[in-house]
């Protein structure tokens with residue numbers, strides 16, 4: 001089952017079947033929806049679709065790439081898709097999405113986290129059929145697979161750094177000065193020193209995307225350092 005098939009089920013649309021295969025997701029489909037009609041002529045991402053030589057689309061992908069309603073373009077939202085419902089979230093709901101990524105709904109489910117709002121992402125997402133060992137989510141155009149406890153601790157690390165720096169700095173390579181600046185905030189900053197090594201790991205990118213803003217992080221991870229800064233980080 002592909003994520004658009006799950007999306008179609010959540011929208012109570014018929015499960016795609018047929019003897020063709022969907023251009024976007026590769027699911028079986030009929031000839032009801034054509035690439036010519038539904039895929040923009042300017043589209044060039046053939047390396048990223050499941051069946052680039054197909055001329056047809058499944059109903060799930062037609063719904064997932066629907067554009068006419070400017071107020072409700074699926075690509076501009078993040079999604080948690082189950083077989084009975086598809087919930088959409090905005091970029092202002094990182095805590096809700098973080099909670100779901102750590103404790104997802106019963107399988108099957110697919111989680112899609114949009115960062116730019118510019119790319120169709122649902123067709124790229126993996127469906128999780130079990131959440132026992134690891135969970136895979138679609139973070140913009142890359143997949144991230146993790147264990148919930150790993151994500152929980154990476155979220156805490158990002159939260160402690162975000163309280164010192166603000167969220168945008170989580171996306172950039174940290175300088176030594178920045179690490180020292182963050183370390184001065186905490187009585188035990190030992191976990192922060194691994195950030196230069198792991199900041200660009202997929203799991204770190206995921207945790208950074210799911211971090212709330214600086215003000216929330218400051219409340220959640222209050223400064224607890226004592227004594228003059230220079231003596232602590234020397």
Ligand SMILES: [Zn+2]
Pocket residue numbers: 002004005022023024025026027057058059060061062123
């Ligand atoms: Zn499809």
